[in-house]
Amino acid sequence: MSSTQRKRAVRKAPGERASEISEAARTIALEQGLGSITLRNVAARVGVASGLVAHYQPNVEALVASTFTGIVSAEAAELQATLDGMPSARGQLAYLLDTLLDSSRLDVTAVWVDAWTMGRRNEALAVCVRDQMDAWQAMLQGVVEAGIAAGEFETSDAASVAWQILGMIDGLNAQALVRWDGVNDRGTHLARAVEGMVGAARGSLQQLGSSQG
Amino acid sequence: MSSTQRKRAVRKAPGERASEISEAARTIALEQGLGSITLRNVAARVGVASGLVAHYQPNVEALVASTFTGIVSAEAAELQATLDGMPSARGQLAYLLDTLLDSSRLDVTAVWVDAWTMGRRNEALAVCVRDQMDAWQAMLQGVVEAGIAAGEFETSDAASVAWQILGMIDGLNAQALVRWDGVNDRGTHLARAVEGMVGAARGSLQQLGSSQG
DNA sequence: AATCTTATTGATCGATTGATCAATAACGGC
DNA sequence: GCCGTTATTGATCAATCGATCAATAAGATT
Numbered sequence: 486m487s488s489t490q491r492k493r494a495v496r497k498a499p500g501e502r503a504s505e506i507s508e509a510a511r512t513i514a515l516e517q518g519l520g521s522i523t524l525r526n527v528a529a530r531v532g533v534a535s536g537l538v539a540h541y542q543p544n545v546e547a548l549v550a551s552t553f554t555g556i557v558s559a560e561a562a563e564l565q566a567t568l569d570g571m572p573s574a575r576g577q578l579a580y581l582l583d584t585l586l587d588s589s590r591l592d593v594t595a596v597w598v599d600a601w602t603m604g605r606r607n608e609a610l611a612v613c614v615r616d617q618m619d620a621w622q623a624m625l626q627g628v629v630e631a632g633i634a635a636g637e638f639e640t641s642d643a644a645s646v647a648w649q650i651l652g653m654i655d656g657l658n659a660q661a662l663v664r665w666d667g668v669n670d671r672g673t674h675l676a677r678a679v680e681g682m683v684g685a686a687r688g689s690l691q692q693l694g695s696s697q698g
Numbered sequence: 699m700s701s702t703q704r705k706r707a708v709r710k711a712p713g714e715r716a717s718e719i720s721e722a723a724r725t726i727a728l729e730q731g732l733g734s735i736t737l738r739n740v741a742a743r744v745g746v747a748s749g750l751v752a753h754y755q756p757n758v759e760a761l762v763a764s765t766f767t768g769i770v771s772a773e774a775a776e777l778q779a780t781l782d783g784m785p786s787a788r789g790q791l792a793y794l795l796d797t798l799l800d801s802s803r804l805d806v807t808a809v810w811v812d813a814w815t816m817g818r819r820n821e822a823l824a825v826c827v828r829d830q831m832d833a834w835q836a837m838l839q840g841v842v843e844a845g846i847a848a849g850e851f852e853t854s855d856a857a858s859v860a861w862q863i864l865g866m867i868d869g870l871n872a873q874a875l876v877r878w879d880g881v882n883d884r885g886t887h888l889a890r891a892v893e894g895m896v897g898a899a900r901g902s903l904q905q906l907g908s909s910q911g
Numbered sequence: 912a913a914t915c916t917t918a919t920t921g922a923t924c925g926a927t928t929g930a931t932c933a934a935t936a937a938c939g940g941c
Numbered sequence: 942g943c944c945g946t947t948a949t950t951g952a953t954c955a956a957t958c959g960a961t962c963a964a965t966a967a968g969a970t971t
Contacts, residue, residue, distance in 0.1 A: 534950045602815045648881040656869015668861040681894020747920045
């Protein structure tokens with residue numbers, strides 16, 4: 486009787502409600518894409534009137550932009566924390582490639598692709614996309630430079646190589662978004678490609694103990 | 699006075715009008731993205747009432763799908779024709795990489811990215827995207843296999859390598875869509891990556907006479 | 912010249928969107 | 942217990958979208 490009936494939502498502290506809205510937007514983005522972030526969608530998920538979402542956000546564009554940044558930067562921070570605990574640059578790079586190609590990351594890839602498209606009409610989002618790309622490139626560049634310093638890699642332009650690796654990962658993931666079959670040993674082929682770029686020996690980036698189909 | 703006034707459009711043969719509509723949709727897609735293909739946008743470009751566009755198309759989704767296929771397949775056909783005139787697989791692959799990374803192709807890349815996003819909600823488009831990806835992969839696989847047969851390349855899985863190269867190109871181009879600066883010698887780095895994958899000697903895919911910044 | 916076919920119009924409908932705002936009610940301070 | 946702040950509501954507006962269809966008129970056929 487009252488299951489679909491909507492009562493007045495309990496009054497909460499602004500900070501808490503703002504968090505709920507951010508989290509709802511995040512969930513929607515991962516499940517249905519950034520384009521499904523609407524005032525009504527987010528409000529329904531929180532169990533609140535649409536006007537309240539607008540009350541906590543300057544506009545929808547900003548909510549989309551901050552949601553994108555939240556998803557992508559959190560993943561970067563988590564990955565960086567893992568890399569920090571690894572000794573060799575070779576191991577870091579191998580782990581990085583293996584992790585970023587994992588199929589469980591398809592939802593994040595979809596967010597990236599959405600962001601590329603929507604960024605053309607949402608300037609605030611476009612700025613966030615560029616920032617996050619820079620952050621990811623910086624993380625990769627750090628690994629490459631560490632490898633050069635350790636004598637594991639050999640490249641004249643670590644920055645460009647980092648950009649290339651990032652682009653390759655994005656492309657392969659976007660491809661998997663539409664067509665996940667047909668490609669065997671994604672990790673192996675990518676590892677060989679990166680080996681060629683960083684001047685590492687063939688097979689030196691091959692993850693040994695990881696699962697590979 | 700009468701510049702913005704809309705007179706009744708001259709009556710044309712169905713085939714001719716259909717072509718005009720297709721071409722208008724194509725232009726809009728390249729200039730503003732697949733998402734800007736609307737009944738009213740296309741109609742305005744042709745100089746015709748919106749209802750006429752609907753009259754020539756089952757629905758907008760189909761127009762978007764066919765426009766995507768038209769743009770992408772035409773480019774593939776043109777590239778294939780050029781490749782057919784080249785003797786060595788090494789030269790074909792080098793030319794292919796160089797051509798597909800050209801910045802003048804940004805508009806086509808934007809169409810691809812749009813298609814990946816919209817394909818999640820437009821099943822007809824999703825089918826076309828998969829078809830075109832298959833076609834491009836087949837073209838690349840042909841080059842790789844020719845190189846293997848000629849003893850220029852060495853790979854156990856030409857199909858997978860073709861997928862990987864395609865994904866890399868897409869990713870690098872999508873990246874350039876948002877951030878075109880910061881990367882030096884895109885062609886050089888990609889060439890090295892591909893050399894690593896196909897087992898070609900370092901520098902053997904380097905385009906000699908081409909322009910590189 | 913009369914008639915038929917159909918290319919073309921544009922008003923119209925229902926959905927969906929972001930945004931706005933007066934009204935309401937819950938909570939904290941006094 | 943009273944009052945003021947403000948979290949919350951939901952109706953509302955203007956845009957934009959795809960789709961539909963009766964009305965119109967241009968060209969072909971006879």
